[in-house]
Amino acid sequence: MNEKIVVFRLAAEKYGVDVKYVQSIIEMQTIVTVPHAPDFVSGVINLRGAVIPVIDLGIRFELTREAPLKQVIVIVEFGQLQIGLIVDKVMEVLTADISLLEPPSPLLVTVNTTYLRGILRDDEELIILLDLARVFSLEEQTALQIVAE
Numbered sequence: 001m002n003e004k005i006v007v008f009r010l011a012a013e014k015y016g017v018d019v020k021y022v023q024s025i026i027e028m029q030t031i032v033t034v035p036h037a038p039d040f041v042s043g044v045i046n047l048r049g050a051v052i053p054v055i056d057l058g059i060r061f062e063l064t065r066e067a068p069l070k071q072v073i074v075i076v077e078f079g080q081l082q083i084g085l086i087v088d089k090v091m092e093v094l095t096a097d098i099s100l101l102e103p104p105s106p107l108l109v110t111v112n113t114t115y116l117r118g119i120l121r122d123d124e125e126l127i128i129l130l131d132l133a134r135v136f137s138l139e140e141q142t143a144l145q146i147v148a149e
Helices: 138-148
Strands: 002-010 013-018 022-027 041-047 050-056 072-078 081-087 089-097 116-122 125-130
Touching: 002 081, 002 125, 013 089, 041 081, 072 089, 081 138, 089 116
Parallel strands: 013 125, 050 081
Antiparallel strands: 002 013, 002 089, 022 072, 041 050, 072 081, 116 125
16 A cells, blocks of 8 residues: 655654645744743744644654754644644655555654654665654643644
């Protein structure tokens, strides 16, 4: 079974999300800081009249990375939540055979990595496929909704 995946770079790794969740990819813009928001919430942006919370995935995943020259924001929607994800670079839209998706090793699975759908092989590189509904806990999703309001 094939699935279209938006592949992006974050630190030194490739990540992917199902294209059905991606609304748009926009250039970095001014982000308004929201007081008392979780540390991984960079703030909010105004996108065509909608207030969208913006998440820095590098901070969310506790990655060490150099500041890239030009980050972008991937606008995703899942459930009732629309958020922007700061990533280092969008690489491509890839048609992947999901039957080849390998589950994460039991050694990798912890409470902090339940967001992994699995690992895809793309030539010699690996793509970490994310489950957006699990990247944020229900409490965090509620907090993000409140930030947007």
